[in-house]
Amino acid sequence: MALGPTVRRVIGLPSAEDWEARREKRGKVKRGKSAPAVSAAGAPQPAAVNPWETAARQLQEQRTAPASASAAAAFASRPAPAPGSAPAPAAPWAMLDERSGSAFARRLGRGVLWTMVGAFALLGAKSVLLPKQTPAAPAQTTNPAQTGPVYPADEAQAVAARYARAYLSWDEATPETRAASLAAVLPAGADTKTGWDGKGKQDVLAVESGTVTPAAQKQARVRVDVLIRSVPAAPPKKGAPAAPVLPAYWVGLDVPVVQAAGRVIVTGPPGMVGIPAAGPKAPELTGPEADTAFGEQTTETVAKFFAAYAAGGDVEAVTAPGASVPPLPTGVLLVEVTSWTADKGSGADRTGTARVMWRTGGAQLEQTYRVELTRVTSADAQRWQVAALHGGTA
Template identity: 75%
Template sequence: MLGLPDAADWDERKKRREKKTLQSASALPKQPVNPWERAAEQLKEQRTAPTLAAPAPRTAAAPEPAAPWVTVEERSGSAFARRFGRGVLWTLVAAFALLGAKSVLIPKKTPAPVQSTAPAQAGPTYPDDEAQAVAGRFARAYLSWDEKDPETRAAALAAVLPEGADTKMGWDAKGKQDVLAVEPGTVTPAAQQQARVRVDVLVRPVDSAPPAKPGAAAVPVLPAHWVGLDVPVVQAGGRVVVTGPPGLVGVPATGPKAPQLAGPEADSAFGEQTAETVDKFFTAYAAGGDTESVTAPGAFVPPLPAGISLVGVTSWTADKGSGTDRTGTARVMWQLGGAQLEQTYRVQLTRVASADAQRWQVASVHGGTA
């Protein structure tokens, strides 16, 4: 009923399960319950088992032959030094190899020669100043003579001639001549420390005949005139001396032709504006008094000496320009020595400003047009 098994079937199935359980348990080997009993059984089995043959004794191996050297461990410092040296060596080899390859693949460019603009070093220059001084002294003594006093000329010449030289220098011990001025000029060096010095001398010959009246002055034979001399000198013993008689040369009557010089462009408006300033300055300049009232602060213009008076500023031309500093040219007529003399000046003006006004004043002045 309800599909459930009968009680008899249920009992039958239970018996069959118990039977199978018993059969499975009998098939398994019997295990001792006590572990000491199991250990005793295993010991009994080992004793009853056949005895195995003892292992044959191991034959000692023949010793290996000793090596002919002894290996010694390297110290860490020496090993590092050896490796570092090898590294440096290979680095240098690689660098030289790269440089060689670069010189082959990329040839070095040769720079173009640069022309030097520095001036060549000149050799020792001739002592021009000393040569001019010695030649000037010689010219004054050489062209001065007085038949009544030959010793004075001889002593003056001995000071600039070599020792033992003839101090007469060709003079016949006659006549009388005075030297009024000496102007040494160009020095032309020559070989063996020699040179030639040009000297211009202003001389005045005098009549050596006794005057007609006792106590009267000597009468000049000729008016004063310039004479040129070429004086030979040499540098020896740390000094410059005259080596022999000079040569008389002519003096040009006129100078060379001057080049055409372009003057500055004029500013007529500024010239009219500052004409009164320039007139006041030259008036104070000629008076020999204080010029500070007509000059700019800090300017120093010494007054002219006595005996000079201003006739007037004949012209004033201002240069074209701008700024607080301007320049111009003034022509001035002076009265001196009983005559009138016109001269030229370059005048620099500067603008001076004060709290209530500003004006132009003279900052500097000098003669000439340059």
């Protein structure tokens, strides 16, 4: 690819004419260094004048001598060359003024070129020594309410259950019992009567803690369901009929608590709330597809297992090796296995659903189980045995 004269001057490359002048110069220098010529009479001829030296001397005189008529006369009065010598040729090259813009452009271009080369070299070394690291994936944004410490829900439920049992239990004959139980879960110096007028008698039969709802300033609200029964008072007069015994019933409490000094305490009286009479409508659940043939094949196996399970005897004889199925306590009797349905599947492990009728407490009670079976193989036979048992249909 040919380069223009401006580009060659910028990057310091000579032109075609410069190359030709240099080759001619080298040839003349070699001829000037050869042995001097000898005339026919045997006398050496005078050496030819070097045109390059003559041109350089002329250039030096032009720079130093003033541009006047005397300089021209001095130049004309120079001694003529010796007879027989060749006239001095004109200078084959021209000198450029170093103060011109071309010299500055050439130096600037070289500086820019070397700067770019150095920059690329540094970038290459950096990519080798310090490889680019892949930025870590941004952390998943969480709910601001979940960034703080987790509320101690277990402790809050335990404290609320103790408070609910003490709050709804009273006996006018021993009011100090209720006060001592409340003081353990209330702030120091709080009123241990908490609204009770000091009369009557009531027992708490069961307490069930529910949902913990955190609030601001380390507070929370704990739902507690309590089964209570009021005890009728003794008749005021001898021979008067006693008050009827009221049945036990469930009541709900919303207990306010707060976390303070590493503990959870009750901040004040709770609010009594009702309990829904029925739950929400259940979604439509689809059960597994049944395997009728396998169910008929393993019906006797399941019936033998539940007979041993209710008898409280040797359950290991009807369970697979390594299975752990503790027997039921004494007093629970098997009436019958109402139904057994095996799930569709394959392999050495299968599952099914059994409905069983028990007799306990003078009544019959039907329950549902998920039964896991495994195939046990011996040297001469194979059979199905129970590997695990779970209540319910899930």
